[in-house]
Amino acid sequence: MIQAHESVIVRTMSRLLIPLIQLFALYILLFGQYGPGGGFVGGVMLGTSLILGILVLGPESAPCLLAKKVIHGDGVGLIIFAGVGGLCLIGGGEFLNYSNLRIPWVDTDSHRRYLGILLTQLGVAVDIAVTAISIVISLSSINDSGESHD
Amino acid sequence: MIEHIVAGLQRPNFVAFVILFLWGFFVMVTHPNLVKKLIGMYLLQTSIIFLLVTIGAKKQSTVPILQAADAAAIATHEVDPADYANPLPHVLTLTAIVVQVATLGVSLALVAAIYQKYGSLDEDEILKRIE
Amino acid sequence: MTLLFEISLLVLLIITAAGAMLVKDLISSVLILGSYSFLLAIVWAWLGAVDVAFVEAVVGAGLATVFFLLTLFGTAPKDTRIRRTTTPFVAWFGLPLLGLLLLYVAEDLPRFGSPDSPASVHVSPEYLKNSLQDTDTPNVVTAVLMDYRAFDTLIETAVIFTAGIACVLLLRRNQE
Numbered sequence: 001m002i003q004a005h006e007s008v009i010v011r012t013m014s015r016l017l018i019p020l021i022q023l024f025a026l027y028i029l030l031f032g033q034y035g036p037g038g039g040f041v042g043g044v045m046l047g048t049s050l051i052l053g054i055l056v057l058g059p060e061s062a063p064c065l066l067a068k069k070v071i072h073g074d075g076v077g078l079i080i081f082a083g084v085g086g087l088c089l090i091g092g093g094e095f096l097n098y099s100n101l102r103i104p105w106v107d108t109d110s111h112r113r114y115l116g117i118l119l120t121q122l123g124v125a126v127d128i129a130v131t132a133i134s135i136v137i138s139l140s141s142i143n144d145s146g147e148s149h150d
Numbered sequence: 151m152i153e154h155i156v157a158g159l160q161r162p163n164f165v166a167f168v169i170l171f172l173w174g175f176f177v178m179v180t181h182p183n184l185v186k187k188l189i190g191m192y193l194l195q196t197s198i199i200f201l202l203v204t205i206g207a208k209k210q211s212t213v214p215i216l217q218a219a220d221a222a223a224i225a226t227h228e229v230d231p232a233d234y235a236n237p238l239p240h241v242l243t244l245t246a247i248v249v250q251v252a253t254l255g256v257s258l259a260l261v262a263a264i265y266q267k268y269g270s271l272d273e274d275e276i277l278k279r280i281e
Numbered sequence: 282m283t284l285l286f287e288i289s290l291l292v293l294l295i296i297t298a299a300g301a302m303l304v305k306d307l308i309s310s311v312l313i314l315g316s317y318s319f320l321l322a323i324v325w326a327w328l329g330a331v332d333v334a335f336v337e338a339v340v341g342a343g344l345a346t347v348f349f350l351l352t353l354f355g356t357a358p359k360d361t362r363i364r365r366t367t368t369p370f371v372a373w374f375g376l377p378l379l380g381l382l383l384l385y386v387a388e389d390l391p392r393f394g395s396p397d398s399p400a401s402v403h404v405s406p407e408y409l410k411n412s413l414q415d416t417d418t419p420n421v422v423t424a425v426l427m428d429y430r431a432f433d434t435l436i437e438t439a440v441i442f443t444a445g446i447a448c449v450l451l452l453r454r455n456q457e
Contacts, residue, residue, distance in 0.1 A: 155384045158384035159384065161390075165384070166295060173298065176376055179372060185352070188349075189311070189349075192345065193301070193314075205398070205400055207329050207330075208396055209395070212329065214409070231410070236401045237405065237422045238400065243330070244336055247340055248340065249437060255348055261352060262355060
């Protein structure tokens with residue numbers, strides 16, 4: 001695995017930047033319906049914050065341990081998306097037709113579709129974030145398995 | 151025949167697309183280094199997405215986000231489509247870009263696995279070592 | 282004036298792409314590819330596609346460069362310098378011929394920016410007119426992507442998931 005960076009400046013700046021990137025990623029994810037942004041970009045930025053932690057702070061630090069736990073949830077985003085579609089089926093309509101979501105406080109058709117779009121964007125973001133982290137961990141462990149199995 | 155080709159040269163976006171597409175294809179097919187082929191594939195994919203976005207652009211139009219200033223026009227379904235860029239190619243493009251990066255990840259994983267087994271990134275060397 | 286701006290952006294784009302392909306060292310080539318992605322994002326914002334420019338800047342200039350560099354760091358330095366090779370004759374003849382053919386048919390494409398082109402007259406005005414009433418969402422691209430065409434997005438999410446699983450199967454089989 002990649003070792004921690006030697007310079008104190010780089011490590012401290014990364015520790016400052018990681019929460020800022022996550023805050024900005026949440027903003028872009030939730031405001032995807034009022035301006036450019038949406039599920040894809042929000043998900044990639046969430047993944048990028050943990051990738052920065054893995055690459056700069058080394059294999060024993062908190063972001064890397066968190067990332068190793070996060071990649072166990074690899075299919076959760078797909079389940080959320082398909083689950084919203086299933087909820088629409090349960091509500092009485094076709095698959096992924098958001099007008100049939102049965103949620104207690106939401107009355108008008110356009111509010112139901114708004115909520116459907118928001119939930120599916122969340123599912124896509126989680127899926128892309130976990131996949132980006134998983135690919136980076138796979139690619140950065142090519143040295144380990146080469147050395148330990150020779 | 152020549153005047154058709156000269157008329158085709160009047161469109162700068164299309165000429166840029168043709169140059170990038172053919173050069174990326176050339177590098178992908180002829181170069182022996184594996185990672186260089188992947189760089190050529192990346193240029194090929196982005197040039198096609200460039201063509202898609204160019205087809206959807208409109209002169210003197212703004213981004214396809216409905217502004218609050220047109221609230222009166224929106225309420226009566228009177229939005230003029232010529233004021234906004236065409237949103238359908240953008241949708242296709244978003245899907246294509248994300249699939250492009252996923253394909254790149256898998257191809258690079260394949261290259262890394264080949265390097266672990268045969269120790270080289272050069273096509274001719276790998277063919278020699280297989281025998 | 283604006284035509285001058287467009288032409289200079291396109292020329293810069295081709296120069297960066299040429300740099301990425303002609304440089305001999307692989308790591309420099311990958312970094313020039315990152316700057317090519319950035320210029321491409323500017324071109325798309327100029328053409329009115331802000332969502333696309335956003336995704337390209339984050340994914341192309343960020344994630345793709347990280348993937349390439351991680352793979353190249355696992356190799357020895359002798360492999361990141363490439364040698365000149367002879368190219369096959371067919372490529373030197375066939376590809377310019379293909380280029381001439383493509384330019385020959387370019388005349389029949391609709392004029393740049395016309396609102397009557399076939400891509401903009403069938404379903405797209407309906408989406409632009411009705412999306413705010415139906416879904417409360419000012420961003421038409423998000424509404425089309427996640428509501429009117431949600432099935433495509435579901436399958437694309439499945440493709441991304443499969444790519445992650447494929448990488449794990451290729452590279453991490455030796456661990457637990």
